[in-house]
Amino acid sequence: MKKASIVTSFGRYSDTELMIKAQVIVEKMKDNVYFIDPDPAIVDIESALAAFEAAITYAKEGNKLQLLDRKSKRSTLVNLLVSLSLYVKLKAKDNGQALASSGFTMRKTPEPVCILSKPQNFKVEPGYAGTIKISLKTIQGAKAYLYEYRKKGMHEWTVLLDTKSKMLLNGLESGKEYEFRATGIGVIAQRVYSDIISSFIL
Structure with a gap:
């Protein structure tokens, strides 16, 4: 039987x-009983991730x-993630349950390679100002x-990433009409977007 293992390279990722x-990985590793140290x-990976996200935003210019x-x-x-993956492999040995709990991609269980379905029940609801x-x-x-969102009539979308299926957007301009859409992210790069919904901001 093939031993359980995880992917320790990240070059293929956009x-x-x-x-x-x-x-x-950060969310899965926090307070993980298999990996206590x-x-x-x-926290170092969280800091590197925040710095990377900021650098991506600035690089758009x-x-x-x-x-x-x-x-x-x-x-x-990437270097921090690779180091963490080696730590995970060392601590977990061949324990598939422990490896799977880490958030790293398992080698023995290929991820689904299907295009994600179109988002359903997509809703926007104005909150406070x-x-x-x-x-x-x-x-x-x-x-x-x-x-993704943009002011009505604009071409470029502002893009936000989140692991949850709901979120609160703030910093929008009151009294203006915006357009919104969403899509899921899976293994395949092809995206299927929701219908676009328009709403005025309070």
């Missing part, structure tokens, strides 16, 4: 996929130095969700 995977520490900074922050995060609540039905096989 920047967005790497952020998602790192966030999943993670090395490197989870296309400045060469910001692009290099994004590459550097990605490398830092400048905010709106977004929710959708949990999508089977989704590792995370992309929530």
Whole structure:
């Protein structure tokens, strides 16, 4: 029987996929009874993830130095994740249950390779001033969700990433009409978006 193992490389991940995977690993490793003394520490990975997310945002401006900074922050995060994966393998040995609990991808159990279904029950609900609540039905096989919004009439979408099927957006302009859409993120890069919903912000 093939021994249980985890994937210890991250080169195939896009920047967005790497952020998602790192966030999943952080959540799974916190207070994990199989791994009580993670090395490197989870707080270090959280800091590297936050720095990488910020670098991605700044790099959208296309400045060469910001692009290099994004590459550097990605490398830092990947190195920490690789080190953590080696720690997990050492501590878990061949315990498949322990390995699976870590958030790392299992080698022995391939992830589904199907396109995720279109989001269902996608809703937006204005909250207090400048905010709106977004929710959708949990999508089977989704590792995370992309929530996108823009002012009515604008072309570019602002993209937010979250592992939950509901979130609260804030910082929106009161009295303005916005458009919203969402999609699940799985193994395959192809995305199926929800219908676009428009709403005015209180």
